[in-house]
Amino acid sequence: MKKLFTAIGSIITGAAIVWGTIVFKTTGHTLKAKVPEGIEYKFDFVPEKLVMLGDTGMCNKGFYDLAAQIDSVGTHVTINGDLGYPTGLKSQIAFDGCLASVFRFSLVSLNMGNHDFYEKKLFKKKMRENYFKYASKHQNIVFDNDFYVNNYNGEICQLVISTYVHESIKASKLEEDQQKFIDKFLVRTDCKIKIVNGHHGPYASDESHGKEKLPKRRKKMWRGILKRVHAISTGHSHLTAEEKAKGKTRVLISGASSKLNHCTGKSKEGKSIFCNDTELGGWEYDTALNEWNAIFLEKEI
Numbered sequence: 209m210k211k212l213f214t215a216i217g218s219i220i221t222g223a224a225i226v227w228g229t230i231v232f233k234t235t236g237h238t239l240k241a242k243v244p245e246g247i248e249y250k251f252d253f254v255p256e257k258l259v260m261l262g263d264t265g266m267c268n269k270g271f272y273d274l275a276a277q278i279d280s281v282g283t284h285v286t287i288n289g290d291l292g293y294p295t296g297l298k299s300q301i302a303f304d305g306c307l308a309s310v311f312r313f314s315l316v317s318l319n320m321g322n323h324d325f326y327e328k329k330l331f332k333k334k335m336r337e338n339y340f341k342y343a344s345k346h347q348n349i350v351f352d353n354d355f356y357v358n359n360y361n362g363e364i365c366q367l368v369i370s371t372y373v374h375e376s377i378k379a380s381k382l383e384e385d386q387q388k389f390i391d392k393f394l395v396r397t398d399c400k401i402k403i404v405n406g407h408h409g410p411y412a413s414d415e416s417h418g419k420e421k422l423p424k425r426r427k428k429m430w431r432g433i434l435k436r437v438h439a440i441s442t443g444h445s446h447l448t449a450e451e452k453a454k455g456k457t458r459v460l461i462s463g464a465s466s467k468l469n470h471c472t473g474k475s476k477e478g479k480s481i482f483c484n485d486t487e488l489g490g491w492e493y494d495t496a497l498n499e500w501n502a503i504f505l506e507k508e509i
């Protein structure tokens with residue numbers, strides 16, 4: 209399973225937001241996307257690899273080394289929440305903004321996890337806005353909305369969602385808007401491969417994370433997605449694992465980019481078929497081979 213990265217194309221050199229349109233300037237590419245109800249970032253190329261990591265927020269040496277290994281070739285990385293421990297963005301600042309400083313040649317897409325909402329008084333609006341502001345200051349960080357699509361030339365469409373929206377008692381307007389966006393994504397016929405990213409997965413997290421109940425509406429949301437997309441990539445449980453596939457949907461957990469927990473291999477419903485708790489790592493999708501590989505920190509670097 210261990211795999212080194214091979215050379216990957218585009219290096220992001222700049223990004224700017226124009227009213228109603230997102231414009232990315234990459235080496236040799238200018239990319240535009242209209243932003244009617246949600247945001248879609250359109251890329252006119254397919255990266256060789258797409259990397260998915262979760263729970264990077266310790267900003268420790270292990271994460272720096274893992275990130276440097278990934279970044280050395282420049283790729284597209286999605287981070288599945290818990291961006292700063294213990295207090296979200298505040299911790300990111302305390303850690304000298306490790307997300308911005310370790311990924312210099314990769315495009316980084318974000319979504320938020322439970323720790324990113326740690327400060328109760330700032331819950332929701334302010335914390336989200338702070339993250340959006342933080343992303344806008346960094347050319348290679350994509351995070352302008354709670355939910356969005358990365359569209360790689362119609363070959364791969366990656367939906368990134370916020371799973372925390374299901375934790376309030378009643379569905380919020382944000383949750384309703386996100387659900388509409390998800391429903392539209394699922395019926396799209398212009399994407400050959402669909403991947404969905406978020407922090408909390410479709411199953412109650414691995415027992416090593418402590419007993420957690422899956423909020424009902426989140427469970428319902430995932431049930432609507434399972435079997436309809438190529439893969440779901442999440443974080444939260446601090447291990448690199450694959451749960452039993454549901455229909456054609458691979459279920460991949462990548463919550464071990466800076467933290468590791470004991471691997472019981474027993475999430476309530478998924479039942480892990482692969483589980484590693486000894487090395488920091490994540491997942492990569494090889495777009496040419498249509499293959500998922502677990503990636504781990506090369507300790508010698």
Ligand SMILES: [Fe+2]
Nearest residue numbers: 290321322444
């Ligand atoms: Fe989490």
